[in-house]
Amino acid sequence: MTFVRVKGFKIFADRHGQMRCYHRGTNQKVDLTKSPLGSVEFFADCARISAAAEAMKELQPKPGTLGGLFAAYFAEEHYLELSDATKREYRMCAEVLKNIRDTPVTTLDTPLLAAIHDELAKKHSWDKANRVRNFLIQVFRFCIPKGLISRNFAEGVIKKPRPKGTPEAYRTWTFNEVQTVLEAASPQLRAALAMIFCTGQDPSDALEFRKDQVDDGVIWKGRNKTNVGAAIPISGILEGELEKAPVNNAETLLASSKGTPWTYDGFASAWQRLRKKLEKAGKVAPGLTPKGLRHTMATWLREAGQDEREISDLLAQDSKVMGLHYSKNAALARKNRKTMQVWEGEYERRAQKAKLSNPQKKPSNPDKEIKPNE
Incomplete structure (x- = not known):
């Protein structure tokens, strides 16, 4: 019997003697009835699954970064016990900051966060900028005891005032x-x-x-x-x-x-x-x-x-x-x-x-x- 080995994949015969193939990292199955072991289709499927796994790996937050802090907070019991509405709010804030999630924690300080706050107010609104600030305060608060960040730098960022003439956020109904x-x-x-x-x-x-x-x-x-x-x-x-x-x-x-x-x-x-x-x-x-x-x-x-x-x-x-x-x-x-x-x-x-x-x-x-x- 010819044995086929592909890096990152587990290939074996099950208890019924049927050959099986799974990607080790994602446990995704290669259907050997459609892509027979060793065929061109088989290697193409393996390559596709490996590429997708690498792409997903790149999307994962890296330790020691702002995205890593988000991941740590989202695993906290405090976050998991929040209302669904508040969870959606915090996920939205994390999404707003996705372009800077790889920022190293060691570079974070109040002046940098204040600059980010200003940019968000210009790009989105004063209200969204303040909501992101509040989210960061919560993230840093729970990451300090874990030794993931030294201080709650977001607390020093001054909230944006409501612009004059801005309608009430939740106005009363007649x-x-x-x-x-x-x-x-x-x-x-x-x-x-x-x-x-x-x-x-x-x-x-x-x-x-x-x-x-x-x-x-x-x-x-x-x-x-x-x-x-x-x-x-x-x-x-x-x-x-x-x-x-x-x-x-x-x-x-x-x-x-x-x-x-x-x-x-x-x-x-x-x-x-x-x-x-x-x-x-x-x-x-x-x-x-x-x-x-x-x-x-x-x-x-x-x-x-x-x-x-x-x-x-x-x-x-x-x-x-x-x-x-x-x-x-x-x-x-x-x-x-x-x-x-x-x-x-x-x-x-x-x-x-x-x-x-x-x-x-x-x-x-x-x-x-x-x-x-x-």
Whole structure:
């Protein structure tokens, strides 16, 4: 028997006497039924697999470089426990810096990072430059204890200020915009937007609310981003919206048109299609975002006279009342119910104002007084 050897490949007979061939580095198989051992096709397949493996090897981050620091951080438990939205954000930041990932760690210092920060602001935006800065701070923070870098040089980089006249990142919605969007959305998307609007939570949190987290009309959950516990009363408005949603067998309160839990990407795609359609038709002003609904609840509560502590407790903003593994705090739930009642009252006030400003039809008798409930 003639034996064939190819560098980097494992060629052997299996227990049935059949010849097998695998690339050692990638374990990729050479199909010997299509490319017989020793044939021109066989050597061509080996060459192709070896070239692809070398190309992939070149893409791997090198130790002692900025890319190596990224790889070390992405393997950290801290990163793996982040919300999907934050993971996407950090991966995006790493992608923005891919052209300089081979920069040796020994050359990194604050002046160099400040120059990179300036360049990113010119090429992309002040906001993206600041987000990359924040990402680098996290990477360096976790790489210092490992001895991979000596200092957190990114902390010395001064954040770019918001340019004057720049629109608010997550502007509040008007009452009419809320109603217009909900009426135009599909039943599943409407339920998701209503959940964000009526709970004041981040979209990534609201999409993940599970049915087993509801107890006595309260949703108990820790926020993904901050690990802060939340006790969110289900208002009558939200209850009505959820009743309109199609029944689903998902473990989550919300489900996509497939009847499965929403993915963030799926929700974002559905939202973008709806937003562009409504903007093109002139039915809503530019700048609407789902996260803006969270800001809308906070704004309405402030205008209704609620203090920052009451708003923070309901929106789970840096509250230390409960941690991620929280116990159900009845006092907080009662407090948040009162805050939610204030929000419901503010909703009704704005609904009446919108109704009087934009009546659906004119009264048959022009002299008849229009009462709030008509």
